[in-house]
Amino acid sequence: MGFFVLSLLLLGILVLTEIRAGSHSLKYFYTAASQPGLAEPRFTAVVYVDDQQVLSFDSDSPSQRIETRTPWIEQEMSNYWELKTREATLRYRMCLQKVPVYYNHSEGGVHTYQRQAGCEVFSNGSFSRGFAQYGFDGRDYLTLDTGTLRWVAADAGALNNKRKWEADQRIAENWKIYLEGECVHSLQRYLENGKERLLRADPPSARVTRHTSSDGEVTLKCRAQDFYPAEISLVWLREGEEQLQDTEFIETRPAGDGTFQKWAAVEMLSGSEHKYTCRVQHEGLPEPLFLKWESQFSSIGLSAGVITILLLLAAVIIGVVVWRKNTSDSKRGSYTATASNDSAQGSDVSFTART
Structure with missing residues (x-):
């Protein structure tokens, strides 16, 4: 069981694939799935830049159109995307009819045919690597070796398809040209248009x-x-x-x-x-x-100790204030009594002097 077991979750769930630190990636996920009782298979497409979903398409949606998942990608929308999606829908539905034959499956069963393709660039924007992988019924099917331009079959059922594609070397060569050229240029453009979101660094x-x-x-x-x-x-x-x-x-x-x-x-x-x-x-x-x-108990104990010290300090301060107040009031009382006596004696003297 390989990558494509996880990619079955793409219908509504984000599939994460780690990339090397400092690099950026553009990935396309296509899935065609036969549906019991329905003549037409369901086709979905999802596009990611780094870990952000930017475009999606679902043939079962009422709009039947590609949907944008982030504001900055809207300026990239054109007839190109609509045309590519229609082409992929037809091609993958045909593959969904042919591939089960390689495994001797009877017609009318429930099957899935998938593709993951894309490219990565270094932090300076230069090409890092490209990849193209196919899957059938949740298992690896065919993978392009971009170094030798040979197709790697995951099992015996994929050998027929491998022979057909390797008989026409242009298929692998066109993939190489796309992955190292158009895919990289698209990714560089997306990174520039969405740099405020894609090139940010939010600390944990x-x-x-x-x-x-x-x-x-x-x-x-x-x-x-x-x-x-x-x-x-x-x-x-x-x-x-x-x-x-x-x-x-x-x-x-x-x-x-x-x-x-x-x-x-x-x-x-x-x-x-x-x-x-x-x-x-x-x-x-x-x-x-x-x-x-x-x-937490240490923290609570520490907090309780700090609170106790603060309460003791507050009690000491209050005690000092009260003591000083009482002392001040006592002295003030003595000064008042003395002043009253002095005042009375002065009056008597004055009265005597007047008589």
Whole structure:
């Protein structure tokens, strides 16, 4: 089972294929699927630039037209896309009738015929590689070896098709010309038109969580989200040493808002959590992040200690203020009494002097 098992999910679900850091890709996914009780197979086409879906077509849709999936691609829309889609629809429906014969399948069954093709360029825009792969019923079928221009058959059922295509060398040569020429030029143009979205670098937000299983095993998970592009590195370190073999990864997944998410988990003995550090590296980060798990109880204890100190300090301050106030009031009372006596004596003196 190969790539085409996953590509069956293309009807409404994004299929991610990792590309090398700093490179960009243009990918086309075509699928023709026979439908029980219906004369015409269903045909779908999806176009991706890097990890962003930009165009799609579904023969079952009411509009029967190519739909744009991002604003900047609208300036690329022309009769070219409509013509290519119609041609592909007819060609793949015919292939869906012919290929089952190579496998001795009876007519009227449910089958799928698929193609993935595209190109990658380096960060400077120069050609990196091209690819063209076909699949049948969810399995690899034929793959073009772009170096030798030979077709690689995945099984005996694909040999007939391989012989036919290799009998006409122009088929492989035309693929090479397209992948290294038109495909690259299109990708370069798309990257320029959509650079605000495609060439951005959103840094990840990351954290470490702790999980305990029913049998007492401890797992630390390093989670990263909200990042773009999709390329990211999550590595667990134990006292500075990478733990790649002991780490469980999930593939980078779309978050549904144009960003991505990923996590990496490592198991350990309880009490050794402090020995582990998660290193996060991404294009949007000026330098790697190093994250450790922090116990919530420790945080609560620390917060409680800080609060206690602040309360004690506040009590001392209030005590000093009250003491100073009482002292000030006491002195003020003595000064008032003395002043009153002095005033009374002065009056008597004055009265005596007047008499």
